[in-house]
Amino acid sequence: MAYHLDKWTKHKIMIESSELASALPATRVLGYQSFSTLLDQYNKVIVKPSGACGGLGVIQVSSKGDRQYEVHYGKSKKTITGLQSTYNFVRSQSKRTLKIVQQKIPLAQVNGKPFDVRVMVQRTTWSNWTITGKLAKIAGSGYIITNTARSKGKVVPISTAIRNSNISGISEEKIQQEIDRIALIAVRQLHSSYRWIRMVGLDIGLDSKGNVWIIEANFEPSKALFLHLKDKSIYRQIMFYAKKRRQ
Incomplete structure (x- = not known):
């Protein structure tokens, strides 16, 4: 069965998972x-x-x-x-x-500007899905969207965004663990319907309590976003698996 690639169809597939219902x-x-x-x-x-x-x-x-x-x-x-x-x-x-x-998810903010998290999940072997990169996208001044090109926002390491945000009552380590857990469940759920996917870019929102929300899933995510990070090893890792899956 062929599935459409729009946000509504992906949402319907993910909401079928009881583990994802509270994150959608x-x-x-x-x-x-x-x-x-x-x-x-x-x-x-x-x-x-x-x-x-x-x-x-x-x-x-x-x-x-x-x-x-x-x-x-x-x-x-x-x-x-x-x-x-x-x-x-x-x-x-x-x-x-x-x-x-x-x-509307009340996104956590850094200096009054909302941010979300881009999580790259790739198939590193035939059966194994792995998180290969994460970063935070901070919206430009006056914008509600975090897309950096459209809002003139910026990219920072996820740890930097969490530490400087208005999130309270939960440790960075627990937030990162929950992001990873939800991201992997979401991608495996999507893969059950889209058997051909090899890479997913998930946009994950956090609220001020550190709760994790799935904003959307992209099957052709921008890898170049990770070039904006000082640590280029994350980009190299993403590209390594992207090229490996094409071979």
């Missing part, structure tokens, strides 16, 4: 009812194209009370009165594209 934000196909329900439940949602990548088309909607909703896209913000009008505006952005709406 509530997600629905965008419609007025799903938009209304999730916004009412969480007060803040993210809307994004199911098939796009690199932070393209991501919109954040926040309920401000008294029928006022703040819409944040790129570096722009606007306030719209009325739920229907807000939905119509969100829907009007690339209206022909399938979109998903999901619970």
Whole structure:
């Protein structure tokens, strides 16, 4: 059976794993009812194209009370009165594209800027999946997305981001262990449907309590991100296994 490569399909595959359910934000196909329900439940949602990548088309909607909703896209913000009008505006952005709406994860921050973690998971042998690299992506000033090219953000070692973040009540070691555990479960779950994959770039979110959230999975992740780290051995390791699997 062939599976689509969009975010919605990947989410449906991952949510089948009971071990991943608590690490996946509530997600629905965008419609007025799903938009209304999730916004009412969480007060803040993210809307994004199911098939796009690199932070393209991501919109954040926040309920401000008294029928006022703040819409944040790129570096722009606007306030719209009325739920229907807000939905119509969100829907009007690339209206022909399938979109998903999901619970907004309150990402941990470094100096007031949200960050997430890129985890590279590769097949190092025929049956073995291994985490070959991790880094943190910090959003540029004024942006909600962490894609460094789009938000003019920066890449730092994951340990640096955690140490300088607003995460409290949990050790860096435990956070890293949980990231690794969730990443490997997620990739094996995806591999059960996408048997051909050899490399997955997972975007993992952390909240201020150190909880681990799966933002999305990319089967053609940028390896060049790791060139921005001072330690180039991580990039070399990723490329070693990437080339090995093509042989």
